[in-house]
Amino acid sequence: MIYKQKLYLKTFGCQMNVNDSEYIIGQLVKLGYSTTEDIFKSNLILLNTCCVRAKVEQKIYSLIGKIKGIKESNPDVILGICGCMAQKEKENIFTRAPYVDFIFSPSQINNLEEIVSIIKCAKKKYISCENTPEFSLDHLPIKRRSKISAWIQIMRGCNNYCSYCVVPYTRGPEQSRGVSEILSEVNNLAKNKYREIFLLGQNVNSYGNDLSQSVTFSKLLELLNDINGIERIRFTTSHPKDFSFDLIETIKNCHKVCNHIHLPIQSASSKILKIMNRKYDIDYYKNIIKEIRDNIDNISITTDVMVGFPGETEDDFLDTLRAFKEIEFDEAYTFIYSNRENAVASLLPDQVPLELKKERLGKLIDLQKEISAKINKKLEGKTFEVLVDKKSKKHIENQFSGRTETNKTVVFISKQDLLGQLVEVKIIKSSSWTLYGELIE
Ligand code: SAH
Ligand code: SF4
Ligand code: F3S
Numbered sequence: 001m002i003y004k005q006k007l008y009l010k011t012f013g014c015q016m017n018v019n020d021s022e023y024i025i026g027q028l029v030k031l032g033y034s035t036t037e038d039i040f041k042s043n044l045i046l047l048n049t050c051c052v053r054a055k056v057e058q059k060i061y062s063l064i065g066k067i068k069g070i071k072e073s074n075p076d077v078i079l080g081i082c083g084c085m086a087q088k089e090k091e092n093i094f095t096r097a098p099y100v101d102f103i104f105s106p107s108q109i110n111n112l113e114e115i116v117s118i119i120k121c122a123k124k125k126y127i128s129c130e131n132t133p134e135f136s137l138d139h140l141p142i143k144r145r146s147k148i149s150a151w152i153q154i155m156r157g158c159n160n161y162c163s164y165c166v167v168p169y170t171r172g173p174e175q176s177r178g179v180s181e182i183l184s185e186v187n188n189l190a191k192n193k194y195r196e197i198f199l200l201g202q203n204v205n206s207y208g209n210d211l212s213q214s215v216t217f218s219k220l221l222e223l224l225n226d227i228n229g230i231e232r233i234r235f236t237t238s239h240p241k242d243f244s245f246d247l248i249e250t251i252k253n254c255h256k257v258c259n260h261i262h263l264p265i266q267s268a269s270s271k272i273l274k275i276m277n278r279k280y281d282i283d284y285y286k287n288i289i290k291e292i293r294d295n296i297d298n299i300s301i302t303t304d305v306m307v308g309f310p311g312e313t314e315d316d317f318l319d320t321l322r323a324f325k326e327i328e329f330d331e332a333y334t335f336i337y338s339n340r341e342n343a344v345a346s347l348l349p350d351q352v353p354l355e356l357k358k359e360r361l362g363k364l365i366d367l368q369k370e371i372s373a374k375i376n377k378k379l380e381g382k383t384f385e386v387l388v389d390k391k392s393k394k395h396i397e398n399q400f401s402g403r404t405e406t407n408k409t410v411v412f413i414s415k416q417d418l419l420g421q422l423v424e425v426k427i428i429k430s431s432s433w434t435l436y437g438e439l440i441e
Contacts, residue, residue, distance in 0.1 A: 005033040008042035012060060013050025015236070016171075016200050017083055019151040020109050021048050024082070026141035027112045039070065044078050044116075049085035051166055053338035057085055064097045071099045078119060080104070084170035087129055088342065094125060105129040106171060107156070110140055135175035137185075148389045148420045149232075150194045154182055154220065155201035160239060162266070163277045163345040164309060164337060167202055174203065176211050183223060190229030195420060196387055197224065199235035205242035218250040225254035231422060232387060232405065236262045237304075241279040243288050252296050259296060260330075260407040263288070264304035268323030269316035272309050275348070282323060289327055300330040300406035307364060308337040308357030310348035317360050324367055330375055330406070331433075332368045336361050369432045376408070376430035383426045383440060386410045388418040410435045 007028050011021040024046065025035060036042050045067060051057045064081070071077055080102045081093055087105040094100055102119050104111070108128045119126055135156050144150055157172040158165075186197055199220075201207060207217040217235075224233055233256045238247075240263055251257050263285075267273055270281035292299055305324075307317060324332070336357045339346040384404040392399030392411070400418055401411045402425075411434055412425050418439075425437035 005031070005044065006036045006042040007033040007044045007046065008036055008039045009046045009048065010063070011048040011083075012056055013048075013052065013084065015151055015198070016153060016156070016202075017048055017050060017106075018145070019153055019200060020083065020106055022142050022144050022151070023109050023137065023140050024048065024112060025143040027109075028116070029143055030141045031113060031116060039067075043074075043076055044080070045070070046080045046082060049081060049083035051085040051088050051170065051340070053335065054340065055338065060085055061096065064093070064100065068097065068099055078102070080115075080119075082106070082109070084166070087170040088166060090127065090129055094127075100125075102126040103129065105131070107132045107135075110137070131172040135177050136181060137177065138181050146389065147192075148194065148387070149196040149198060150189050151198045151200055152182060152185060152189075153177065153200045154204060154235075155207050158202040159206070160203060160279075161277060162343075163275060163348075164306070164340065164343050166340040166342050169342045171202065174206060174210055176207050176209070178211065179208075179213060179215050179220060179223065182220065183227070186224055186227050186230060190227050193420070194230065195422070196232040196234065196389075197230055199224075199233070201235075202237060203239045203242065204235050205238050205244070205247065216246070218244070218246050221247075221250050221254055221257055225256045231256060233257045234260065234407070238263050240264070240285050240288055243292075245291065248292055248295050258405045258407065259299045260302070260405065261292060261299060262302045262304075265323070265327075266304065266306055267309060267312070267316065267320055269312070269319040272312055272316050275311060276309060276345070282319070286323070286327065298406065300408065301327075302331040302333070302407070303329045304333045304335065305364065306335040306337045307360040308352035308354075310337070310345055310352065311350040312337075312352055312360075321364065321367060324364065324371065328371050328375065329368065330408070331372055332364075334361055334364050334368065372432040373430070376432065376435060379408075379427050379435060380430055381427065383424050384408075384410065384435075384437075385422055386412075386425045386437075388421050388423060391419065404435070408435055409433065410437050412437045412439050414439050 011018055049060050078101045082104045086103045155176040157174045158168045159174045161168050205217050208215040268282050386402035388400050388402035390401045398413050398415055400414055410425050424440040427435045427437045429436040
């Protein structure tokens with residue numbers, strides 16, 4: 001019997017990590033592996049990890065603990081830990097779980113083939129966590145999850161050092177990918193009938209700052225906008241401090257660049273923003289929102305926010321609630337502040353008790369739910385162009401879902417398979433998170 005190489009890969013964290021996993025699978029498929037959802041049927045287990053909040057890290061350590069039994073009952077199983085937690089924890093993982101075989105950092109995904117062959121031949125523990133001097137994904141095999149929308153990493157790392165955040169320590173300093181490499185990848189995607197590209201970076205607005213070639217994020221968007229076949233261009237994440245008027249003009253003028261901006265606010269108290277080292281105050285943030293809305297029609301704006309940052313008083317939290325009422329984001333990703341030992345905020349006094357953090361989070365979620373519902377209600381009766389990207393998860397017959405240009409999910413029924421097509425849908429019902437519509441034939 002041929003011994004089948006089976007990979008079980010579990011991914012935690014952001015889109016960047018999910019995209020890294022697409023590269024991991026691409027390379028391992030080339031080495032003869034196929035993927036399995038059943039951990040017990042695998043002979044290579046890989047956890048692509050995140051550590052942005054303590055809870056996810058605890059969850060991963062507990063999963064590593066559970067895998068010990070699998071390793072004991074089948075010593076041929078290889079266990080690797082990669083991603084941000086691997087970079088942060090390094091040898092600590094071997095100390096806590098000596099049965100882990102190898103560890104590698106996000107910047108080492110290019111070397112996976114080599115890493116796996118070293119592990120298989122040498123049969124000893126291996127760790128590879130150096131940052132590479134350049135950021136290139138050129139010719140790296142990839143197995144994308146979608147045939148319609150593709151993630152493209154345009155830069156990695158972060159130089160911002162927000163005082164709560166572990167990412168600059170896990171993903172290293174900002175490194176932009178060369179323009180020609182990005183353009184060639186997107187041209188290839190267009191040839192392969194991809195309709196949408198989603199540009200990824202911790203802070204896409206500072207794209208190009210580290211390249212010798214003089215190119216800005218706006219310029220990159222203009223170049224991508226000219227590629228035939230690609231219909232939609234999205235990007236995340238933008239840092240408010242780098243959100244230039246030039247970029248607003250580009251979004252307005254490049255018709256493929258979608259009318260959706262994700263602009264993390266984090267807090268609306270200028271006092272807290274200062275301690276967070278966000279490098280803007282609330283007036284500056286509100287002014288960008290105003291400029292965006294004054295210049296781009298029908299723009300949707302989403303945000304990230306956290307409650308319970310050290311020293312956040314009731315008044316600071318009320319500032320956030322008030323700003324949310326005033327700004328009216330389309331959607332918000334809400335988090336409870338989590339102490340990360342690498343980040344300087346963990347040393348700050350006045351840590352907010354967990355119960356209070358939970359109470360604040362609940363209030364903010366309730367408010368945002370109301371706002372999102374109100375915004376979506378206004379869309380009822382209107383017709384939008386929708387890029388169909390999924391068949392119903394709930395197995396409802398003929399149900400499809402797609403996204404508006406403003407990144408809202410629209411669910412509708414169609415007897416025809418419309419995956420990958422741009423269609424017109426009239427909205428008939430809405431909730432805080434979803435629009436329900438009728439296909440205009
Ligand atoms: N580069 C992006 C986001 C990176 S992490 C940016 O600057 O916006 C995604 C989100 O996780 C952040 O926007 C922040 O809201 C949240 N986050 C980061 N560190 C956190 C921490 N220590 N505790 C709670 N939430 C955190
Ligand atoms: Fe973290 Fe701030 Fe960098 Fe975003 S900009 S990754 S929140 S340090
Ligand atoms: Fe997590 Fe790393 Fe992304 S810490 S959020 S996987 S950049």
